[in-house]
Amino acid sequence: MKSNIEARQRERIYTEVHPSAVVACRGLAAEIATLIRTRAAEGRNVVLGLATGSTPVPLYRELIRLHREEGLSFRNVITFNLDEYHGLTPEHPESYSRFMREQLFNHIDLPASQSNVPDGRVPRGEVFAWCRAYEQKIAAAGGIDLQVLGIGRTGHIGFNEPGSARDSRTRLVTLDSLTRRDAARDFLGEANVPRYAITMGVGTILEARKVVLLAWGEAKARMIAQATEGRPNETIPATLLQDHPDVRFLLDPAAAAELTRIKHPWLVTPVEWTPPLARRAIAWLSSTAKRPVLKLLDEHYGEHGMADLLTEQGPAYNLNIRAFNEIQHTITGWPGGKPNADDSHRPERASPHPKRVVVFSPEPSDEMLGMGGTLTRLIEQGHSVTVVYLTSGNLAVPDEEAMVAADLVLEFATSQAGGAATAARRVRDAIAAKQSTAKGQDTADTRRLKGLLRRGEARAALRNAAVPSGTERFLDLAFYENGRYRQFRATEADVAQVAAVLRELKPHQIFATGAGQDPASVSGMCFDVLRSAIQQVKTEGWWQDCRVWLYRTPDKAWAAHEIDMAVPLSPAQLTQKIQAVYQHKSQRSQMPVFEPGLHEAWQQAEAAARSLAKTYDALGLAEYEAIEAFQRWHDDAR
Numbered sequence: 001m002k003s004n005i006e007a008r009q010r011e012r013i014y015t016e017v018h019p020s021a022v023v024a025c026r027g028l029a030a031e032i033a034t035l036i037r038t039r040a041a042e043g044r045n046v047v048l049g050l051a052t053g054s055t056p057v058p059l060y061r062e063l064i065r066l067h068r069e070e071g072l073s074f075r076n077v078i079t080f081n082l083d084e085y086h087g088l089t090p091e092h093p094e095s096y097s098r099f100m101r102e103q104l105f106n107h108i109d110l111p112a113s114q115s116n117v118p119d120g121r122v123p124r125g126e127v128f129a130w131c132r133a134y135e136q137k138i139a140a141a142g143g144i145d146l147q148v149l150g151i152g153r154t155g156h157i158g159f160n161e162p163g164s165a166r167d168s169r170t171r172l173v174t175l176d177s178l179t180r181r182d183a184a185r186d187f188l189g190e191a192n193v194p195r196y197a198i199t200m201g202v203g204t205i206l207e208a209r210k211v212v213l214l215a216w217g218e219a220k221a222r223m224i225a226q227a228t229e230g231r232p233n234e235t236i237p238a239t240l241l242q243d244h245p246d247v248r249f250l251l252d253p254a255a256a257a258e259l260t261r262i263k264h265p266w267l268v269t270p271v272e273w274t275p276p277l278a279r280r281a282i283a284w285l286s287s288t289a290k291r292p293v294l295k296l297l298d299e300h301y302g303e304h305g306m307a308d309l310l311t312e313q314g315p316a317y318n319l320n321i322r323a324f325n326e327i328q329h330t331i332t333g334w335p336g337g338k339p340n341a342d343d344s345h346r347p348e349r350a351s352p353h354p355k356r357v358v359v360f361s362p363e364p365s366d367e368m369l370g371m372g373g374t375l376t377r378l379i380e381q382g383h384s385v386t387v388v389y390l391t392s393g394n395l396a397v398p399d400e401e402a403m404v405a406a407d408l409v410l411e412f413a414t415s416q417a418g419g420a421a422t423a424a425r426r427v428r429d430a431i432a433a434k435q436s437t438a439k440g441q442d443t444a445d446t447r448r449l450k451g452l453l454r455r456g457e458a459r460a461a462l463r464n465a466a467v468p469s470g471t472e473r474f475l476d477l478a479f480y481e482n483g484r485y486r487q488f489r490a491t492e493a494d495v496a497q498v499a500a501v502l503r504e505l506k507p508h509q510i511f512a513t514g515a516g517q518d519p520a521s522v523s524g525m526c527f528d529v530l531r532s533a534i535q536q537v538k539t540e541g542w543w544q545d546c547r548v549w550l551y552r553t554p555d556k557a558w559a560a561h562e563i564d565m566a567v568p569l570s571p572a573q574l575t576q577k578i579q580a581v582y583q584h585k586s587q588r589s590q591m592p593v594f595e596p597g598l599h600e601a602w603q604q605a606e607a608a609a610r611s612l613a614k615t616y617d618a619l620g621l622a623e624y625e626a627i628e629a630f631q632r633w634h635d636d637a638r
């Protein structure tokens, strides 16, 4: 068996991988509760360092539950938050002060005088003195016993962006452009994201007696691997935690996915070479050695930690051929299965034909970005396809777009007869009333209008993709309609709605996305809702004949070894897909930029589909214009 220490040899920080964020947080909350109770029994205080953002939300929910259901009291607790945007009042919807009240403080018995969050209102000239006082207050409280951290995509802890010194203290900092872009959705546009923040320093954090960093979802995986396995350096501030004597990272499987022991286990321990692991390793070897699979030589295997595979199952020629064939068999122009064909080496079964297919889209446009070309093919090949939009997506519509729509309704309604004008006027007034620097939340009218706008775009896109009109469904799941970014909370009602659609349509094929995403993100939450709905229907007869395929939006393409079905697109099909994506006009510049220069959603979709084709080409397979890729999902996956 693998030695645990051997597998962790590259990790300079102790990492724990838990089945989910909720499970990880349950353990940490129990640990915090024990600390609080032990200290209370001794008549002593506990000082907690707290973080905001979506990451710690499940921890705070569990602490609230412990307070409500198990009588955990916070009267002997003092808290210090890591950071706050500079320039925001504590009432601003995105202020960390408000976040803490809404997510934790308002629901427990922590005395108000014992919670401390940096004050975003302190005038620039007074910030230095204010920060020193914050540090002194921490010291006067006895120092931080346990510091909870999240991690940003820049590797920041608190708001210590790349370049922050190891001995930095609480101070005013300029936010990194990537951090601002990541916050753009919360602030309804990047222009509204503050440029500065007050944050505890790296030195302040390192003085905490215990540090626990939490990370969920695949977007964090690269940074987690670098922070854990890279050398300590100020360009990735989280690496500086390696110097701390009592630090650990709590991860979910998606955030842990880039750790060497998980991604390339053969590099750190002897492994059992199952066919899927061998295929994964050979695809990796091909890209690392920069040689097509069929040109890999024995020495390439030897030089890259795969000598035992060679000994067990070699020579290279045999291994290469086997892997090549397996990858070759993932390619199909028949995503719904090829009727009357031998399907023993095809990703999807031939019968039944046609199939009932359901495509779940977390927000309108996800389905086009991830699988627009495949959608068209499924229709052309005679399948009965229903696209189900899980949320309305109204939060992602910029005010400018809504203003254009409201003006249109207003002009139209006032030139005609009827009552739409009043509602349109209300929307215009509400948007105009939002201050430019402190944009509040949208009114119900505005959200409805924005949601309708996205419906219109979704229908236009479907028309472009040749999907028959009237077959789509808009579920407008309640968790989204009643929620805000980072704070969504799905309920049984959401699950019941999705389960009802599944029972009604009884699909043979489901296409979905969001597995492995941050569980607090829209797509992550939608996937969890779908998974729970599947739990409810999986004992029904029709389910036994249903397959689930995962697609991905352009921000995270599958690696070659992760792909179970690759659907090639011709140049004309790629153009058609791009035109369909283009219909989502309100989303043009709303996507997080994952490749410099690609700001538009359609550019990103095009680049992702082309790059998958290049990946296959580099492995030595046929050279296609573009590819859309899918992974088969099994209930026990993740």
Ligand code: F6R
Residues within 6 Å of the ligand: 050, 051, 052, 053, 054, 055, 056, 082, 083, 149, 150, 151, 152, 153, 156, 157, 158, 159, 486
């Ligand atoms: C928040 C903080 C930040 C976040 C990080 C991750 O107080 O200090 O470092 O922890 O940006 O944010 P989320 O959790 O939203 O992914």
